Amino acid sequence: MSVLSHSENISVILSLGLMLIAARLFGEFFRKLKMPLVVGELIAGVVLGPSLLGYFYPNISTIIFTQNEHAAIALSGIINISIIMLLFVAGMELNLSLIRQQGKAAFSTSVFGLIIPLAMGFAIGYFGYNLFGENSTDKIAFALFIGTSMAISALPVIARTLLDLNLFRTKVGSIIITAAMFNDLIGWILFSVIIGMLKGSAHHSLLFTLLYTIGYALIMLTAGRFFINKSMPWAEKNFSWPGGFLSLSLGLAFLGAAFTEYIGLHAIFGAFIIGISIGDSVHVTEKMKDNVSQFVTNIFAPLFFVSIGFKVNFLNHFDLQITLVVLILAIVGKISGAYLGAKLGGLSNKESLAIGFGLNARGAMEIILAILALQAKLIGEDLFVAIVIMAVVTSVLAGPMLNWLLKPKANTIETN
Amino acid sequence: MSNKELTFQKIAIAIAFSPRCEAMIAEAKLLQQTFHSQLVFVHVGKKSLQEEQYLKHLIHRFNLDGATTKIIWEVGDPVETILQICQEHKIDLLVAGALEKEGIIKYFFGGISRQLSRKAKCSMLMLTEPKIHPTGFKHLVVEGTDHPKTEYTIAKAVEIARAFGSKSIDIIQESDENKLALIRSEEFKEKEADDHKEALHKEEDEKLKEILRCTDCGELIIKTERIEGKPGYVISKFSRDKEADLLILNSPDKPMNLLDRVFPHDIEYALSDLPCNLLIIHSKDSE
Numbered sequence: 001m002s003v004l005s006h007s008e009n010i011s012v013i014l015s016l017g018l019m020l021i022a023a024r025l026f027g028e029f030f031r032k033l034k035m036p037l038v039v040g041e042l043i044a045g046v047v048l049g050p051s052l053l054g055y056f057y058p059n060i061s062t063i064i065f066t067q068n069e070h071a072a073i074a075l076s077g078i079i080n081i082s083i084i085m086l087l088f089v090a091g092m093e094l095n096l097s098l099i100r101q102q103g104k105a106a107f108s109t110s111v112f113g114l115i116i117p118l119a120m121g122f123a124i125g126y127f128g129y130n131l132f133g134e135n136s137t138d139k140i141a142f143a144l145f146i147g148t149s150m151a152i153s154a155l156p157v158i159a160r161t162l163l164d165l166n167l168f169r170t171k172v173g174s175i176i177i178t179a180a181m182f183n184d185l186i187g188w189i190l191f192s193v194i195i196g197m198l199k200g201s202a203h204h205s206l207l208f209t210l211l212y213t214i215g216y217a218l219i220m221l222t223a224g225r226f227f228i229n230k231s232m233p234w235a236e237k238n239f240s241w242p243g244g245f246l247s248l249s250l251g252l253a254f255l256g257a258a259f260t261e262y263i264g265l266h267a268i269f270g271a272f273i274i275g276i277s278i279g280d281s282v283h284v285t286e287k288m289k290d291n292v293s294q295f296v297t298n299i300f301a302p303l304f305f306v307s308i309g310f311k312v313n314f315l316n317h318f319d320l321q322i323t324l325v326v327l328i329l330a331i332v333g334k335i336s337g338a339y340l341g342a343k344l345g346g347l348s349n350k351e352s353l354a355i356g357f358g359l360n361a362r363g364a365m366e367i368i369l370a371i372l373a374l375q376a377k378l379i380g381e382d383l384f385v386a387i388v389i390m391a392v393v394t395s396v397l398a399g400p401m402l403n404w405l406l407k408p409k410a411n412t413i414e415t416n
Numbered sequence: 417m418s419n420k421e422l423t424f425q426k427i428a429i430a431i432a433f434s435p436r437c438e439a440m441i442a443e444a445k446l447l448q449q450t451f452h453s454q455l456v457f458v459h460v461g462k463k464s465l466q467e468e469q470y471l472k473h474l475i476h477r478f479n480l481d482g483a484t485t486k487i488i489w490e491v492g493d494p495v496e497t498i499l500q501i502c503q504e505h506k507i508d509l510l511v512a513g514a515l516e517k518e519g520i521i522k523y524f525f526g527g528i529s530r531q532l533s534r535k536a537k538c539s540m541l542m543l544t545e546p547k548i549h550p551t552g553f554k555h556l557v558v559e560g561t562d563h564p565k566t567e568y569t570i571a572k573a574v575e576i577a578r579a580f581g582s583k584s585i586d587i588i589q590e591s592d593e594n595k596l597a598l599i600r601s602e603e604f605k606e607k608e609a610d611d612h613k614e615a616l617h618k619e620e621d622e623k624l625k626e627i628l629r630c631t632d633c634g635e636l637i638i639k640t641e642r643i644e645g646k647p648g649y650v651i652s653k654f655s656r657d658k659e660a661d662l663l664i665l666n667s668p669d670k671p672m673n674l675l676d677r678v679f680p681h682d683i684e685y686a687l688s689d690l691p692c693n694l695l696i697i698h699s700k701d702s703e
Binding site: 163280 | 676
């Protein structure tokens with residue numbers, strides 16, 4: 001087995017240390033400005049990556065981060081594991097029973113908040129293919145990706161915004177959370193199909209990709225979830241706890257990820273579904289989830305988001321036209337879909353618009369989706385930068401817009 | 417809330433000619449005596465002379481024959497027929513025997529009691545161990561979740577507890593940890609997250625206090641407890657651990673179907689493995 005040399009070891013460790021500290025410093029700075037932590041983490045990557053440090057001091061940047069190939073591969077492996085763990089935690093945060101229990105308003109908001117941006121994204125992605133720069137030539141997969149990226153929402157950003165505005169327990173808050181969960185669930189299933197289409201086209205057809213995706217999700221969410229739930233008390237009794245939960249849950253997540261990667265789907269999908277199955281167990285407490293979540297979101301998430309700045313030169317690949325197309329498509333599609341759904345569900349104009357803006361926040365999930373699409377060569381770097389900007393702008397917009405639309409009437413909003 | 421709304425004026429008892437039939441009638445007698453209710457015995461199935469005579473004999477034995485008791489025999493689908501009878505006769509409480517736990521196939525496709533509990537438009541009492549010499553309910557555990565139906569459920573629970581001479585009831589506030597988990601994102605400082613959580617709990621506590629302030633509890637001691645976990649599951653577990661003899665829950669917001677059993681939530685956790693007798697309170701105001 002080959003190992004990293006002395007200098008390669010130092011390079012990897014140094015990179016990790018610098019990335020974590022820079023992510024925290026920039027993240028906290030942007031948090032103070034009432035922006036999501038992820039914005040600061042991304043900017044830390046831009047500062048340390050080829051866009052700034054690499055541009056002005058290429059020698060320093062090369063020495064620290066990409067001095068040799070082996071160190072870069074090791075770092076890339078850690079980043080890949082980070083994405084898997086991030087999706088696992090995102091899955092744990094999904095609440096299947098909340099989705100099942102949703103009332104008429106939440107249901108119509110979920111459905112329209114998904115279908116309208118998905119359809120608009122697909123149509124513009126397919127018929128306006130040239131508007132998005134140089135991307136995959138598989139127009140259907142590309143258009144499906146644009147649709148999916150428009151349909152997804154960022155649950156943690158939304159939850160934080162609702163709490164800050166004291167809207168978490170209102171009817172509007174509940175609808176936003178439920179619809180965001182539903183959109184994420186369907187969004188990641190769709191994305192898995194798209195990646196499967198690209199990866200698996202040489203081995204199996206679209207029909208098999210669909211069958212594998214739906215089959216895996218169904219089996220894991222029913223039988224898998226049942227066995228995980230049943231085995232939790234046994235594991236708790238026989239293993240040190242909650243330490244055992246940390247290793248077992250992440251172990252299962254990696255096994256699920258390996259399995260889906262093996263059958264031609266993306267590894268993240270396996271981890272995401274395992275996350276839902278584990279998070280749904282009645283034996284998994286908030287504290288146990290918190291342990292995993294803190295570990296992943298404070299170590300691996302920053303590494304991942306900082307690394308994005310290393311992969312892409314944001315300054316070189318910024319394209320105003322593509323950014324505007326993506327931004328307008330995202331905002332118009334999501335807000336109109338969610339607004340229509342909420343209106344059909346019996347909410348007022350202002351409440352429906354507020355729900356639209358709430359669901360419009362894309363946050364970290366959108367960025368993960370985009371980086372995976374970039375890695376799969378489904379999109380080019382120009383479009384990637386545009387999607388990242390869209391994710392940041394929509395997340396930053398959500399709070400002030402919800403505040404403007406609902407805050408003066410917060411006392412009168414029906415509580416759930 | 418008027419006194420009229422707080423009583424079970426008409427009680428229907430779903431009768432099957434099983435070994436527990438006699439015990440069910442004994443329980444019905446106790447309920448009738450406690451709430452001064454009219455009783456309607458319902459059996460769905462072909463009428464046979466032997467069964468008819470047996471039922472009449474039991475009713476006579478428990479001194480239930482008279483103007484306040486009615487027997488209905490119908491043929492058809494047991495669940496739909498019983499539900500229809502309940503609606504036609506404006507039944508306030510439907511009583512049926514139920515196994516603590518059903519086999520997996522029966523659970524998913526539905527035993528009669530559980531199907532009734534998911535669809536009934538009136539309150540329903542599921543008796544896991546009906547007794548020939550019933551003692552009533554002494555240890556009641558009641559749902560105290562922040563929900564529009566909870567006020568009615570607590571009022572009803574207090575009345576039942578007082579009617580049976582219970583000394584205290586436990587009201588359980590279940591904190592949906594899935595929602596609370598969202599608070600603990602990387603965006604929050606620990607204290608900030610705790611403050612948000614505390615504020616949410618305080619709001620719920622205030623609402624419960626207000627409900628209790630408006631409820632005539634008499635000498636009854638009300639114990640409230642907050643438990644974090646999945647709603648429905650934690651209260652069932654609490655009832656089992658404390659060996660309660662009656663668990664009182666709000667009725668589901670919408671009819672439950674197979675998907676609710678596959679992806680269980682709330683009352684389905686209790687129905688999947690009944691911890692004790694279960695009373696589902698259907699608030700007519702919330703329809």
